[in-house]
Amino acid sequence: MTTTTEAPAKTPLVRLTACDKSYGNIIALGGISLEVDAGEVTCVLGDNGAGKSTLIKIIAGLHKPSHGSYEVDGVPVTFDSPREALERGIATVYQDLAVVPLMPVWRNFFLGNEVRKRLGPVRRLDIDFMRKTTKKELLDMGIDLRDVDQPIGTLSGGERQCVAISRAVYFGAKVLILDEPTAALGVKQSGVVLKYIVQARERGLGVIFITHNPHHAYPVGDRFLLLKRGKAIGYYSKDEITRDELTAQMAGGAELDELHHELQRGGKAAAEAAHVLEEEVQELGITHEPTAGS
């Protein structure tokens, strides 16, 4: 109470404690805990079907956890709809993008956050502003749209993903959740997304970043949550894990290694595949010795 210079215990922006989620009899997530602090990037990593998207859907208010508690700013919450999460400044890029295919790009961009101007007693959409902003935000990502009135369903996969990302970045106020944002993106666009993530962190946002690419995850991440088959198999801060260890864990290192050896025992085709795989493995920084856990 007197002169402790110690910082008060920071309340994390978002805290999940022992969350479970099942779809009918399918258990997608079991006992996951997670904290996201302001100005911090939390990477969620894991195999296909590990439960990453399920986890972020809980945070985004799309699903309610079957068990466990969810706190925002230290206050327990139960979101009935993503709208409530959005109102608390939690913006999300979903893996399936959550766009309405038949609607024009700019209407998708501002959907749920329409900008309006007064016109006497009534308020009407500020279409001009929204069109311009959409065009500009996408240009910033390196997407030069022909026409912001094109239905978004006619854009290419990567273009659609860029719309979803720039929308979330534009409206994200406190927490930014990105579910495999770079999956369909070109090299340049991926670079821009990484830049956005760093910028968001700088502005004091909490970021949750899901990716399969350790090259993307390690440089920007502050904490790393590793999932496997719905369970957490590791939760590290950056100084607890090296890049190589991380990539090894992500790839299920030992198994990949085994696959590699198995292929080397095979015939010519397999050998060549093994060669490719070896390159891949080396790139991922996996040593041929089983990696030491954290």
Place this chain on the structure above:
Amino acid sequence: MTTTTEAPAKTPLVRLTACDKSYGNIIALGGISLEVDAGEVTCVLGDNGAGKSTLIKIIAGLHKPSHGSYEVDGVPVTFDSPREALERGIATVYQDLAVVPLMPVWRNFFLGNEVRKRLGPVRRLDIDFMRKTTKKELLDMGIDLRDVDQPIGTLSGGERQCVAISRAVYFGAKVLILDEPTAALGVKQSGVVLKYIVQARERGLGVIFITHNPHHAYPVGDRFLLLKRGKAIGYYSKDEITRDELTAQMAGGAELDELHHELQRGGKAAAEAAHVLEEEVQELGITHEPTAGS
């Protein structure tokens, strides 16, 4: 005619000559030529919205080119439906996967290629065989499904993608087309896909492989077609281009470099982003000098 030991001019499996495609007034592709030979992997690379998917949709028989000719085995063809392409052994993994969300996984796997057994005069589905095969093929990709009767719409993004890939690999007879197959995949699954591509080449299939990841493209590719804004900006065989040149071209090297410099001139946040970007750029093997074009 006598004793020339020269190999006869090989007819490519698939040859496109000066193909155009526009959607209404939107020109997606202009004057593209491409050849795919047996036992060869052709990588199609390019920015988001460059027209890669449009190109492979033409080859898969989903669209007809607005102009230009399309030959299979040296014979000009006009496919009215993808069925005709499939019958000629051209199997495709579409970027949007082309699955029917409400149908069970195994029905999706065999859709259009159902396996039947005779039962007296009638033929019925061999459900047992199809279930087992689906389970097995997915296990080979490292996806351990809980239940092959789950509607495919309830699978995770990566799991769905694995179904689409293993289906195409299973049925592909002559040409295998993969549109960003590794986009949603984990490290291990990506490795398996690369292995499949090499195996397919070994078996003498022609492969068309679209990806944004030069680490994936260069090791397996034999030829590289680079697209930008609907036009071909380069068509190389492996010996004509180095990996670094390729990645530079893919990333639009010069532009990325500029972005990097611009960021360095900015404030603190930008500087950190620049740092990340620099790492990214280095990883892509881009030298800071403008790269020499081919």
Place this chain on the structure above:
Amino acid sequence: GGCSESGGKQAEEGAAGVGAGKASTARITIAMVTHGAPGDTFWDIIQKGAKAAAEKDNVDLKYSSDPSSGNQANLIQSAIDSKVDGIAVTMPDPPALIPVIKKAIAAGIPVVAINAGITSFAESGVLSYFGSDESLAGEAGGTRASEGGYKHVLCVIQFQGQVQLEDRCNGVKKTFTGKWTKIYVNGADRPSEQSTIAAKLKQDPSIDFIITLGAPDALAAINAIKDSGSKAKLGTFDFNPQIPPKIQSGELQFAIDQQPYLQGYEAVDSLWLYKANGNILGGGKPTLTGPFLVDKQNVDFVGKFAAAGTR
């Protein structure tokens, strides 16, 4: 103020319905199965007649209806299943209904026919028929229009493909001396009905007389005449509380009533009589309840019953 100074329930006089004492015979159940559409005035009056008789005769009346003949046959079958003591049916589509009627008779259930089926009731084996002859009624309308010196009559059919309605129109055609035209309208949509009649009047200005086949349709026709500025006069089949004032005001020349109340009443009463005393009415011939022509002469007398909803 929220209250109306005129009209409304306040202005309504307590109209006495048809009432009588109650029979002391044992309670029996009678099913009435018609092809009427629910919510139609005409069939409502039939029901009212049947109810009045049921009240008097200590009868438990079960009414059901379906315009499709297949479904009507099934409703008759369900009456047989329910082992009722008597059945009253309409026979709009005799070949479709005769087999099931015969089944009822074979099961020992007495059956009478009402309203429709005058040509086939004998063959079906029912005890009696109470109703009007649609063709005869139509002919009466045609004669009446001819007497008025009209040159071109328009027959308005509010439901397509029904034999009874066609019979009425054909009856008109038979006796009318001038030109005859018909038109189909949507009887479930008043504005549409009105517009369609108005359009027809416009299309053929020589039409100087209209006959509608149902009472509510006459009201739409009155509006249509006003609308199109035509000079055509109007007559109608059937009757309801809105009709008498229109006859009095001269907007409507006549209404050909077939006394549905009587059909309903007689159906139940005759079945009760048959059960209680073995009586059969009609002697194998149809007992006609119409046509009964209401015009300016007798409208005042009939009108007050109509206001009570029993004519």
Place this chain on the structure above:
Amino acid sequence: MSQTVATPAPPARDERLGRRSALARLLARPEMGALVGAIVIYIVFFIVAAPFREATSLSTVLYQSSTYGIVAVAVALLMIGGEFDLSAGVAVTSSALVASMFSYQFTANMWVGVVVSLVVALAIGFVNGYLVVKTAIPSFLVTLGTFFMLRGLNLAMTKQVTGNVATNDVSNIDGFGSAQNVFASQFTVGGVSIRITLLWWILFVAVATWVLLRTRVGNWIYAVGGSAPSSRAVGVPVNRVKIGLFMAVSFLCWFTGMHTLFAFNTVQSGLGVGNEFIYIVAAVVGGCLLTGGYGSAIGAAIGAFIFGMAQLGIVYAGWNPDWFYFFLGALLLGAILLNTYIRRRAEASR
């Protein structure tokens, strides 16, 4: 329109865009195909049916169309929002019955009945919407249930209250005149009498169009119909939008019910069955997508006009009434084929 972006960049044409004529651009709008269909049908009848050429006939056709069109506007919004309302036809009758019986039985001023009826109508819409969003049962089924129930209630309550299947004449009740002026009057312009429903129709179409294209709610309507899960994910209050749309349908059903009441003084309890279908047809012929997410209010109005014109045009032309439905079907199919053909052409060349 996207050319208005005020970047300093030169307004050079994107090389990835082909040229597209102004006509083609116009024809690609959702309602234009229907408009061309309407014009063709109009021309056909103009040629074959002499009485059709007169202004009074057009007025009758427009009146007929407006009685469908007013509800069709709301049905179109609802359809764009991804739902159906099969109870719309009988709800019109319910509204008229409630207003009429309330004022008559309580000898209340007509306007009291009108307001009570509005409250009842909105309640029906709310119940429809609430059941749809809360149970996630398709609206086709829910409103089918309410369709049957209202149909039964219309008859049963009317019989209960009046002892008849039609309501009593309310033309002597206070306030009838003023209400009639609002809902069912007519006036003459250049010798042609115009029904007031036509004006109301135009007003409703204009408002609906404005709401759809220029307001946030309009954006949400397209969104919930185009993809309800995506809309929910980005924070659109899907349930509120849907309930609101059902209530909008009820509101215009109520309006049309008031028109019927004040135009005819009494109401038959069995009316309206089948009209729900005509509303849907008008919306779909006018270019609304049955599966939601696409369409326009003007389109629905044009659809209602096509339907009304076909219905009455056959009569004006004096074609054999036995073939009425055949002609009606052929005209509708023709209009739709034309509509599709034009849109296809416009899209290919745009």
Place this chain on the structure above:
Amino acid sequence: MSQTVATPAPPARDERLGRRSALARLLARPEMGALVGAIVIYIVFFIVAAPFREATSLSTVLYQSSTYGIVAVAVALLMIGGEFDLSAGVAVTSSALVASMFSYQFTANMWVGVVVSLVVALAIGFVNGYLVVKTAIPSFLVTLGTFFMLRGLNLAMTKQVTGNVATNDVSNIDGFGSAQNVFASQFTVGGVSIRITLLWWILFVAVATWVLLRTRVGNWIYAVGGSAPSSRAVGVPVNRVKIGLFMAVSFLCWFTGMHTLFAFNTVQSGLGVGNEFIYIVAAVVGGCLLTGGYGSAIGAAIGAFIFGMAQLGIVYAGWNPDWFYFFLGALLLGAILLNTYIRRRAEASR
């Protein structure tokens, strides 16, 4: 079921699967909710309506249901395949009219008329399907057009040929007896007379179920309804499947038309209007998704049974006929709510 994979791996339970009772698994099937609804309605009427308890009544209800249910089976397949057929109701009447008039006018053996009618019916189905797949106009609109056209044709042709709105009695024509045996006979089992349509219904349901679940075509039907573009992309002949489905509907319409003809000897040309709706309702109540891709033939049969039972049960119970539609609506809505509730529960606990 997926446990039958014969890998040497130990049949250990996947740790990512929760336990799920056999009951919950059963209840999660698309048609089970409807079945429970049917059982509840049956029990309700069993309690309140004495005549309903007898076997003969059940037989009547089943007969009534079968006349809806036979066409509903095909309509369900079509709906699973992502399309509607609004012309199904009047197409039944068309078939009956064609057979009857052909045999009568040409004094031909009844079977000739039956075959001619089949050809005509299949042609109608083909035209519907062809127009839908070639023009890409929603089937709702196309079949609405053919609905109106057939309705007009039924009346006009009948009047043209017979001078009346109903056909002549054909019961004296050669072959009538044998045709009646096939299409409209009845037989007695344990004192209860059973209509042959019931057997045909069961047969059609069984065949449809087998086709849906065990054949390639069935796979394709689900696929084209679930996502036509995806199906096309993987090589399913989408157009052929859809045209085939329309023809299947026509076929069962023809069958029901033959039943109507041989059960009633004459045919009224105005019949059938509105029944297309009942078929769709049966399919949807039975668990078919209106948007396609999901459902079952058994479900549609149960839906038809629910509808028939509600319709006749109200009569057996002797409830006030004025309230008929109210009860019908309430029963349907109740059945659907129950259906949804059960499915929801089963899914949550499965």
